[in-house]
Amino acid sequence: MPAADAALSPVPFFTQAASFDRAWPDVRAHLLDVLDRGKFSHGAKVGELERALARWTGARHAVAVNSGTDALVLLLRAAGLAPGDEVVVPAYSFLATASAVELAGGVPVFADIEAGAHGLDPDTADAAVTARTRAIMPAHLFDRLADLRGLAAVARRRGVTLLEDSAEAIGMRLDGRHAGLLGAGGVLSFFPSKTLGAIGDAGAVLTDDDALADAVRALRHHGRRGATLDDPAAISAATVLPGVNSKADDVQAAVLLAKLARLDADLARRAELAARYDARLRGVPGVRRVPGDAPVHPGGNRVVYVYLVEVDDRDALAAHLAARGIGTEVYYPVPLPLQPCFAHLGHRPGDFPRAEAACAAALALPLYPDLPDAAADRVCDEIERFYLGRAR
Numbered sequence: 582m583p584a585a586d587a588a589l590s591p592v593p594f595f596t597q598a599a600s601f602d603r604a605w606p607d608v609r610a611h612l613l614d615v616l617d618r619g620k621f622s623h624g625a626k627v628g629e630l631e632r633a634l635a636r637w638t639g640a641r642h643a644v645a646v647n648s649g650t651d652a653l654v655l656l657l658r659a660a661g662l663a664p665g666d667e668v669v670v671p672a673y674s675f676l677a678t679a680s681a682v683e684l685a686g687g688v689p690v691f692a693d694i695e696a697g698a699h700g701l702d703p704d705t706a707d708a709a710v711t712a713r714t715r716a717i718m719p720a721h722l723f724d725r726l727a728d729l730r731g732l733a734a735v736a737r738r739r740g741v742t743l744l745e746d747s748a749e750a751i752g753m754r755l756d757g758r759h760a761g762l763l764g765a766g767g768v769l770s771f772f773p774s775k776t777l778g779a780i781g782d783a784g785a786v787l788t789d790d791d792a793l794a795d796a797v798r799a800l801r802h803h804g805r806r807g808a809t810l811d812d813p814a815a816i817s818a819a820t821v822l823p824g825v826n827s828k829a830d831d832v833q834a835a836v837l838l839a840k841l842a843r844l845d846a847d848l849a850r851r852a853e854l855a856a857r858y859d860a861r862l863r864g865v866p867g868v869r870r871v872p873g874d875a876p877v878h879p880g881g882n883r884v885v886y887v888y889l890v891e892v893d894d895r896d897a898l899a900a901h902l903a904a905r906g907i908g909t910e911v912y913y914p915v916p917l918p919l920q921p922c923f924a925h926l927g928h929r930p931g932d933f934p935r936a937e938a939a940c941a942a943a944l945a946l947p948l949y950p951d952l953p954d955a956a957a958d959r960v961c962d963e964i965e966r967f968y969l970g971r972a973r
């Protein structure tokens with residue numbers, strides 16, 4: 582498209598339309614497989630996806646379920662969470678990090694994030710541990726792992742289980758070990774906008790623990806042990822646990838298999854775009870710090886799921902961009918302890934100052950493999966125009 586048009590065309594916060602143009606021959610082949618077989622729930626394509634995910638992440642088990650949220654709930658239940666057990670979670674994350682704990686019968690206990698980073702702070706997590714604490718569950722947000730070494734040390738010292746909300750963290754590794762595998766288990770979300778996105782909802786539990794994986798396999802299928810419906814010999818008729826229906830969908834598995842084959846290239850393109858944003862936005866007045874200038878924890882890598890800047894006058898900047906056809910999102914708008922659904926826990930503004938400050942300043946910019954360089958440049962032009970225009 583001519584440069585003049587590119588300069589004016591809208592920049593959606595997220596779309597994966599173009600990635601289907603590229604991946605279509607593979608998507609089609611996997612989908613035809615599913616259609617020919619005629620099994621659309623918990624079938625052979627789901628089994629194929631689980632094996633491919635296990636290979637890609639190095640997990641002993643990848644157990645596919647129908648969302649990242651279900652993966653968290655089933656992970657917590659499979660890890661043996663008992664009614665009233667406490668789980669220490671970050672005050673700043675997606676809602677599901679904490680709501681999954683309540684859905685699994687536990688009590689979320691919030692702890693603040695690190696100064697200058699978005700992960701659960703090991704010292705505040707340590708201070709939140711009580712005699713009822715069963716687990717610590719950090720979330721790995723946006724482009725890096727939480728301080729897993731520090732958090733694993735706290736979990737070890739306090740004798741509690743380390744679980745990971747690694748829903749956003751496909752590709753993130755500590756010393757080569759994939760997110761979700763540093764403690765007892767973790768999850769992946771395949772919500773469409775995630776780094777590996779389906780065309781609907783899907784998720785998975787990752788673990789190296791055979792018993793935990795078996796328990797999740799049972800819980801996702803009404804409490805029955807076994808692999809997939811295409812392998813009936815492996816499905817026991819005996820209901821061993823009160824389970825739910827969180828079977829994964831073969832159509833989503835087909836799409837995910839095709840996209841998994843392109844994941845390394847997609848991650849490289851994400852890194853390229855993030856570096857482009859970093860270079861353009863570094864030093865722009867009003868942009869407090871670009872993500873690339875914040876160090877990752879030792880042994881960790883940087884994998885950009887969300888490109889999140891902290892800025893002055895966030896809401897005014899978002900409105901300026903929206904008026905020019907540029908989509909942004911606020912990750913996350915309200916600290917979890919102040920969400921109405923957790924009002925019964927009795928927290929007040931001021932209890933988690935770092936989480937509150939992050940919520941007030943965070944703005945996510947468009948970043949996905951199909952975003953053209955010119956679109957990222959246009960976003961940067963408008964951000965500069967906003968702040969420089971006001972500085973005059």
Ligand SMILES: *Cc1c(COP(=O)(O)O)cnc(C)c1O
Pocket residue numbers: 648649650651674675677678720721746748749769770771772782783784
């Ligand atoms: C996306 C996400 C989830 C939930 O995943 P869904 O597949 O949308 O249910 C949980 N935790 C975090 C941190 C997430 O980003």
